[in-house]
Amino acid sequence: MFELLSYEFFRNALAAAVLSAISCGIIGTYIVSRRIVFISGGITHASFGGIGIGYFLGINPILGAAVFAVLSALGIEYSSRKTEIREDSAIAIIWALGMAVGVIFVFMTPGYAPNLMSYLFGNILTVTATDLFMLLGLVFVILIFYMLEFKNILYIAFDEEYARARRLPVNMIKYVMIILIALTIVFNIRVVGIILVISLLSIPQTIANMFVKRFFNIMVLSVLIALLGTISGLILAYLFDIPSGAAIIFFLVVLFFLARGFKYLFRSL
């Protein structure tokens, strides 16, 4: 096993596993606590439009996805605040639009679209130095922002109207958080893929919430569970030559049922 560490691709994959777990553990706790999993699903799928355009223009598809994800995240946040459109309907439209744009541009791109599957399902074993650099930057920004604003993030997520009555900077925090959600989703696409990234943002948190009940503790435990998931998934993917995203999520779902079983047994003892 240890000779694997001498391969650069494996060291990259390990680093991605760690950074992915930190970003998804922290941001996912906000998503699950605020019950905005559906919004995050919308942003995820909308980002496929950017991937398609990235292919078509010959630029890094992840950059295209980042632009699409951030714009759709801001659009959802804005429309739910300022317009009469029902939020879930707005999400459904953006969700489908992104997928449609993505498919159109991938088909318009001459020749075969290489690695398309790795965007849909993720491949942690092929992350590049660029992917890692973006993920590292993201984790850095998340940690700084949480260090400066943790109380406001928590209080606004818990009771937004009260936070407004207390004159907390509600809009600033919400806009920054929705951008961080969008970027977390996009930079983790390489690791688990568009189809599955939402699980990495919600399964570890659901497991953590079975054992701890405070926002901060859920965050910390989620990072650890996500780390267990990404590293186990990485090893499974390497050993059995299966897509890493699927391996990670499958492992986490098994862990979820084990945790349920453990809770059940523990209670009946």
Place this chain on the structure above:
Amino acid sequence: MNDTLVSIENVSVAYDGITVLEDVNMKIKRDDFIGIIGPNGGGKTTLVKVILGLIRPEKGSVRYFIPHNTGHSKIGYLPQVHSFDKKFPVSVQDVILSGLPEERKLISRHTKGDINKARGWMEKLGIGSLRNKAIGALSGGEMQRVFLCRSLISEPELLILDEPDTYVDNRFERELYEELRELNERMAILLISHDVGTITSYIKSIACVNRHFHHHPSNIITEKQLASYNCPIQIITHGDVPHTVLGKHDHKQDV
């Protein structure tokens, strides 16, 4: 000496073209204990939200003579119970700490002093043993005590309570009103209630807010003005107010 805390001047609010509050004038003074009554949908909560700055009035303005700006407010607020997610992963102590003014520090966390302050309030209101519980695990009465702690921890100069008696039992209701009477020595209180009979012996003055849902828009103005602060007429309309209240509400007429 000016002991006005908040002054509401010519405020009108409309939702989707329907006027909810019209031309409201009100001054809240340091020693006030005002009971706000009125039918459901009459604009009581809207008025409170205007005072808190949650709703921007269409016309008129709200002026503050106590701090109420970014991260620092001397207005305590107890909203109606159902305004948050009961499954949100947060402890009782965290909820109470969220009532403190925002302090700009490099690391965003509470000090020992903050936590002691929260514990002091919890002990005072008899919920010290609940501090590590999840907020959703509490009963209605316990939850109201938590939210009362949250609104008091910042030592407000004005305390606004929006139907604090909705989800609680009679015993807590009495304790709450006794507590408020004591607090009124240090802060002005604005209490929304639909149960006029119970609050009359605690409050110092009464205000009625009523939204008249009329199909004839031309009638709205006069009816609204009656409803806003001409209490006696409105009280008689409501029917169930003891006569003793009528003599006490006179100082509200500072329009």
